Amino acid sequence: MKDFLGENYVHCGEVVQLPLEFVKQLCLKIQCERPESRCDKDLDTLSGYAMCLPNLTRLQTYHSAEHRPILCVEIKPKCGFIPFSNDVTHEMKHKVCRYCMHQHLKVATGKWKKISKYCPLDLYSGDKQRMHFALKSLLQEAQNNLRVFKNGKLIYGCGDARSPVADLKELAHHLKPFFFPSNGLASGPHCTRTVIRELVHVITRVLLSSSDKGRAGAPRLGLRGPRVCEASPFSRSLHHQGKNTPEHSGLPKGCLLYKTLQVQMLDQLDIEGLYPLYNRVERYLEEFPEERKALQIDGPYDEVFYQKLLDLSTEDDGTVAFALRKVQQYRVAMTAKDCSIMIALSPYLQGTSSDQRPVIPSSRSRLTFSVSVLDLDLKPYESIPHQYKLDSKIVNYYSKTVHAKDDTVRATRFKEREDCTLVLHKV
Numbered sequence: 001m002k003d004f005l006g007e008n009y010v011h012c013g014e015v016v017q018l019p020l021e022f023v024k025q026l027c028l029k030i031q032c033e034r035p036e037s038r039c040d041k042d043l044d045t046l047s048g049y050a051m052c053l054p055n056l057t058r059l060q061t062y063h064s065a066e067h068r069p070i071l072c073v074e075i076k077p078k079c080g081f082i083p084f085s086n087d088v089t090h091e092m093k094h095k096v097c098r099y100c101m102h103q104h105l106k107v108a109t110g111k112w113k114k115i116s117k118y119c120p121l122d123l124y125s126g127d128k129q130r131m132h133f134a135l136k137s138l139l140q141e142a143q144n145n146l147r148v149f150k151n152g153k154l155i156y157g158c159g160d161a162r163s164p165v166a167d168l169k170e171l172a173h174h175l176k177p178f179f180f181p182s183n184g185l186a187s188g189p190h191c192t193r194t195v196i197r198e199l200v201h202v203i204t205r206v207l208l209s210s211s212d213k214g215r216a217g218a219p220r221l222g223l224r225g226p227r228v229c230e231a232s233p234f235s236r237s238l239h240h241q242g243k244n245t246p247e248h249s250g251l252p253k254g255c256l257l258y259k260t261l262q263v264q265m266l267d268q269l270d271i272e273g274l275y276p277l278y279n280r281v282e283r284y285l286e287e288f289p290e291e292r293k294a295l296q297i298d299g300p301y302d303e304v305f306y307q308k309l310l311d312l313s314t315e316d317d318g319t320v321a322f323a324l325r326k327v328q329q330y331r332v333a334m335t336a337k338d339c340s341i342m343i344a345l346s347p348y349l350q351g352t353s354s355d356q357r358p359v360i361p362s363s364r365s366r367l368t369f370s371v372s373v374l375d376l377d378l379k380p381y382e383s384i385p386h387q388y389k390l391d392s393k394i395v396n397y398y399s400k401t402v403h404a405k406d407d408t409v410r411a412t413r414f415k416e417r418e419d420c421t422l423v424l425h426k427v
């Protein structure tokens with residue numbers, strides 16, 4: 001992931017050894033804090049090893065002890081493109097993005113209470129207006145896609161699966177000293193709006209900033225497929241006004257969103273095209289189970305593994321090698337579709353010689369920032385059949401309920417229009 005996303009954004013951490021008794025106690029202690037939906041997963045209490053990562057809610061580019069206040073916005077942007085693969089069988093998947101379709105299933109199954117107006121394609125568009133809309137939507141309905149930390153403590157977003165920690169007014173109260181340090185803003189709804197707008201503008205600028213070039217040989221995939229999701233409320237509202245959504249002004253090539261999208265697009269075939277290839281690998285492994293290690297299904301994720309990922313040809317020669325390459329590329333893409341971006345912001349202290357970090361000016365203050373990526377452990381090979389079933393569940397649910405409802409609304413509107421037809425006769 002360092003090779004794909006760049007040195008500065010990825011923190012590998014280090015493997016540390018822990019006493020087994022300590023891990024056992026830790027596991028018991030945190031169990032009651034874990035969201036119900038995560039309780040099917042356990043800490044590894046048997047290996048005696050753990051990953052030690054830096055605290056990414058803090059600024060990452062400077063090592064001295066930090067005493068100044070720090071704000072951190074965590075965004076889990078999810079998949080930013082609409083599949084372009086010819087293997088896609090559901091027409092809907094070429095029009096509406098997976099996140100927007102999945103929202104309906106999530107609400108129906110009780111994971112979240114309300115459909116979010118956030119659409120990843122708006123965030124990844126590079127168009128400032130669309131990005132602002134996406135970020136405002138995330139703030140309104142954070143779900144597990146947005147969290148805000150102040151001095152390392154969660155102040156906004158969902159603490160567990162469903163309970164929000166605070167509302168926008170409280171969030172604005174926390175943010176005000178960062179964006180309006182010399183005050184000058186009366187409290188009230190106007191102040192909340194102004195502060196939130198400031199946050200949205202600063203996050204947009206940080207997301208569009210480029211600070212890391214990544215590895216020169218990393219693949220460059222041309223953006224394919226529609227750049228607008230038909231379900232995005234932003235696009236729908238422009239459409240109703242008879243305007244076109246500005247497609248995208250393009251993400252700068254060095255920015256993290258662009259790089260993340262590139263890795264996501266290693267999923268060239270979509271799960272529908274990938275699943276038969278997964279089955280080919282499975283059949284081979286059933287016959288030759290001892291080959292699992294040589295195929296690097298469970299790692300090591302080293303240079304050899306990385307180099308194979310760079311072959312983007314999609315011509316299937318019927319070999320296991322081709323199927324395996326596509327499976328591994330898919331796993332990497334899935335990881336990038338589920339990672340989080342941590343944006344740490346802190347007031348810029350003028351005249352501090354140690355402050356070498358990039359600076360973002362907001363309208364009344366200046367902030368230093370660092371950007372990191374979180375949750376980059378490779379998605380398991382075994383999750384592919386689950387992905388396949390889930391994909392079809394998401395699309396079927398969306399097509400049957402939401403799209404059918406849309407059709408009814410359209411039909412009613414058409415009927416109404418028919419009832420009011422104005423007929424002009426020659427006189």
Ligand SMILES: O=P(O)(O)O[C@@H]1[C@@H](OP(=O)(O)O)[C@H](OP(=O)(O)O)[C@H](O)[C@H](OP(=O)(O)O)[C@H]1OP(=O)(O)O
Pocket residue numbers: 037038144334337338379383390
């Ligand atoms: O499949 P998705 O898109 O629902 O993503 C899952 C996430 O749900 P989300 O849609 O973000 O609410 C899900 O998020 P939550 O745990 O529900 O917050 C996980 O990140 C899951 O990854 P893993 O299986 O735990 O490694 C994610 O599963 P993967 O698909 O990444 O394996």
Ligand SMILES: Nc1ncnc2c1ncn2[C@@H]1O[C@H](COP(=O)(O)OP(=O)(O)OP(=O)(O)O)[C@@H](O)[C@H]1O
Pocket residue numbers: 038041053054055056057074147340374375
């Ligand atoms: N290094 C870190 N610095 C700051 N916050 C972190 C760090 N690692 C994890 N977090 C916080 O914890 C949350 C969960 O982390 P992560 O997604 O890596 O865990 P996970 O592997 O999905 O957890 P689970 O144990 O539930 O499977 C993140 O969304 C983030 O808010």
